[in-house]
Amino acid sequence: xxxxxxxxxxVFAVIAVALGIGLQLKxxxxxxxxxxxxxxxxxxxxxxxxxxxxxxxxxxxxxSIVNVFASWCVPCRVEHPLWEEVAKTGVPVYGINYKDKPxxxxxxxxxxxxxxxxxxxxxxxxxxxDFGVYGVPETFVVDANGVIQLKFxxxxxxxxxxxxxxxxxxxxxxxKP
Amino acid sequence: MNRFxxxxxxxxxxxxxxxxxxxxxxxxxAQEARAQELHKxxxxxxxxxxxxxxxxxxxxxxLRVVVRERVAAGDTDEQAVAYLVSRYGDWVLLKPxxxxxxxxxxxxxxxxxxxxxxxxALYLARSRPTGPDLNPLTAEEKARIAxxxxxxxxx
Numbered sequence: 001x002x003x004x005x006x007x008x009x010x011v012f013a014v015i016a017v018a019l020g021i022g023l024q025l026k027x028x029x030x031x032x033x034x035x036x037x038x039x040x041x042x043x044x045x046x047x048x049x050x051x052x053x054x055x056x057x058x059x060x061x062x063x064s065i066v067n068v069f070a071s072w073c074v075p076c077r078v079e080h081p082l083w084e085e086v087a088k089t090g091v092p093v094y095g096i097n098y099k100d101k102p103x104x105x106x107x108x109x110x111x112x113x114x115x116x117x118x119x120x121x122x123x124x125x126x127x128x129x130d131f132g133v134y135g136v137p138e139t140f141v142v143d144a145n146g147v148i149q150l151k152f153x154x155x156x157x158x159x160x161x162x163x164x165x166x167x168x169x170x171x172x173x174x175x176k177p
Numbered sequence: 178m179n180r181f182x183x184x185x186x187x188x189x190x191x192x193x194x195x196x197x198x199x200x201x202x203x204x205x206x207a208q209e210a211r212a213q214e215l216h217k218x219x220x221x222x223x224x225x226x227x228x229x230x231x232x233x234x235x236x237x238x239x240l241r242v243v244v245r246e247r248v249a250a251g252d253t254d255e256q257a258v259a260y261l262v263s264r265y266g267d268w269v270l271l272k273p274x275x276x277x278x279x280x281x282x283x284x285x286x287x288x289x290x291x292x293x294x295x296x297x298a299l300y301l302a303r304s305r306p307t308g309p310d311l312n313p314l315t316a317e318e319k320a321r322i323a324x325x326x327x328x329x330x331x332x
Contacts, residue, residue, distance in 0.1 A: 007296075030222060033266035040264075099235075125239050132264040134222035134236055 032132055032151040039066070039146050040130035044120025047097045049106035054094050054120030060146040063172045064092045065139060065165065067116070068128060070100045071108035073136040075155035082161055083115040091169055092117040098136050099125040141165060143172045200238055203245050212248045215257055216241055220271045228271055 034040075043055035059066065067083060069076040087093045095116035097105045102121060109119075122128050131140065132151075141150035150168045152160060203209040216230035221237040229237040229244075240261065247257035261269050273279045314322075 030268045031266060033262065033264060125236075126243075129239060129243060130264060132266070134265070 029153045030134065032148070034132050034140075034148045035151060037148060039140070039142055039148050040127070042120070042127040042130060044096070044122055044127060047095070047100075047105045047109060047119040047121045048102040049110060050114060050116070050119050052118040054096065054118040056146060058094065058118055059142045060144065062092065062144050063169050064094055064142050065169065066094045066096060066131075066142055068096045068098050068131070068133050068136050068138045068140075070098045070136045071104040072100065073098075076137045077112070079137060079155040079157070080112050080115070082156055082158065084113055086161070086166075087115040087117065095119040096127060096131070097121045098128045098133060099123065139165065141168045141172065143175070200242065203249055205249075208248050209245075211254065212241075212245045215244050215248070215254060218258065218271055219244065219261060220269050222265060222269065226271075 039056055039059050041056045043057075044053055046053040058064075065083075065086065067079075069080075083093050083095075093115055095118070097119055099122065100108075102123070105121065109116075120127065125133075131138075135153065137155055139152040139156055140148050141152075143149050149172060150165065152165060156165060203212060213230060217228045219229045219240060221227045221229045221232035221234055221240075223234045223236050224232050227237075229240045243261070244257055247260050252260065258270065267274055267279075273282060275283055
């Protein structure tokens with residue numbers, strides 16, 4: 001083929017591939033700046049009606065899942081049963097209750113069940129900001145050294161749980177600290 | 178305005194302030210001005226292309242408060258911005274920084290312009306006839322052309 005044909009065709013192909021990749025991206029999912037960094041220092045009182053609060057020290061010692069939730073967050077309701085399931089397998093699931101009214105959060109956990117081994121009531125959202133949270137739900141996988149290894153934005157469905165979150169948990173559990 | 182109306186107005190105003198979550202400007206006007214300039218540089222993460230200065234989103238309000246706190250705590254502009262970048266990444270800046278990862282973003286348009294101009298220059302250079310004509314007209318063809326042109330002039 002002549003270069004007069006090949007060159008425009010090649011340019012078109014490059015642009016088409018670049019735009020195609022662009023279409024696959026999800027601009028609403030902001031990459032976390034915290035992957036590979038220790039979880040921020042914090043200490044939160046437990047959500048009303050539960051007895052164990054959550055602090056950064058609790059995130060050390062074993063691989064854990066930190067789920068940011070709120071009673072006003074509708075998608076949180078959707079992913080809630082999955083956390084019950086994960087908690088039963090022995091992986092600690094911790095809940096950060098983001099900018100919620102204490103009584104609403106308590107009622108929410110009372111009616112849907114409480115899968116969280118520990119909860120922290122982040123009443124003013126400052127711990128959320130330290131975690132780079134900009135929407136709820138968000139979920140973090142934290143390794144045994146308290147380092148954030150994965151961030152999942154939005155409600156976790158079964159597919160995300162089994163293809164992203166649990167494999168990461170198992171990979172980190174296999175890694176001896 | 179009588180006293181009752183004043184009290185009513187004050188009560189309404191307080192209500193409005195509470196509804197906004199008590200976002201109070203910094204007491205020092207210079208610091209407040211700096212904080213507001215910083216607000217314009219920070220992206221509202223839930224609205225994506227608004228700054229937190231313009232956005233009414235709750236997270237934007239929280240971040241405005243954070244920036245004011247950093248400024249009041251004596252942070253320089255860079256330190257206050259770095260505080261947010263360490264949590265939300267470069268994305269939180271409306272104007273991306275110039276670094277290795279954003280090099281293509283910044284110089285990409287210039288590269289495309291240069292490539293386009295080179296393409297046009299190449300095309301023009303090629304289309305201009307240069308060098309000896311490899312397929313010259315034969316004597317017969319020249320005679321035929323002269324004949325035709327002669328006809329035209331006469332006709």
